[in-house]
Amino acid sequence: MSHISFSELKNWNFCPFYHKLTYIDKLKGFRGNEYTAFGTAIHDIAEKKLLKETFEAAENFIQRFEECLAELDDDIEFREDPEKMAVQAIGIIPAIMPAVAEYFADGYEVISTEERLMVPIDNEEGYNFKGYIDAVVKTPDGKYHIIDWKSCSWGWDMRRRSDPMVTYQLTLYKIFFAKKHGIDLKDIETHFALLKRTAKKDRVEIFRVTSGNKKMENATNLLKKALFNIKKKNYIKDRRSCTKCDFCRSPECP
Ligand code: SF4
Secondary structure (H helix, E strand, O other): OEEEEHHHHHHHHHOHHHHHHHHHOOOOOOOOOHHHHHHHHHHHHHHHHHOOOOOOHHHHHHHHHHHHHHHOOOOOOOOOOHHHHHHHHHHHHHHHHHHHHHHOOOOOEEEEEEEEEEEEOOOOOOEEEEEEEEEEEEOOOOOEEEEEEEEEOOOOOHHHHHOHHHHHHHHHHHHHHHHHHOOOHHHEEEEEEEEEOOOOOOOEEEEEEOOOHHHHHHHHHHHHHHHHHHHOOOOOOOHHHHHHOOOOOEOOEO
């Protein structure tokens, strides 16, 4: 059974030929950096905090961050000092649970963390949507809330908050979470939780992203368009993305 994830869809939308190089030819495109290592480590801490696990958070973060940094290729050049980033994380950690408690002020129950989705896509026989939902909580009004943790520097501007290729992640998680569990779409809301490294205040900001019928239709159409072209092996080069691409002027994409 084949599958497509949101990151695969995002890469296809970036450039179908980039998608071919990385997903079909299995070449390494973006290889991660100190920011992705930070993101993985702080995600783990946020998850443990939400589950109310007892652990030494700062120590745990540093250990995980070091592991993630060690996994990076040796030739990756860092733009930021990891030690400084570790100090930034220690400023975020105590703000996580108060921010969640304030946002869901009427109370909440944790339904799942790191929930795996592998859900058939309607009218796309043999294809599943794959994803991992960071957290799902349920509030006393019966609503399910899908949360995705995002680490960042000072925060997100309006353009980023409303960028479809950012917010469709939550839209697709909503659609396939609903399908997996047989939950009515109107009972599911979606949110990003920003974990801000350099902000002076509000180090953790949770905000709702609406995913109404039109947006769900648009996200589904994009998913279907990508699958149609991937199946047809239409590997068009989208030259608008070249300046941001790891393969720019490389032998793989001259
Ligand atoms: S260099 Fe340009 S055309 Fe080639 S894979 Fe990257 S974005 Fe696509």
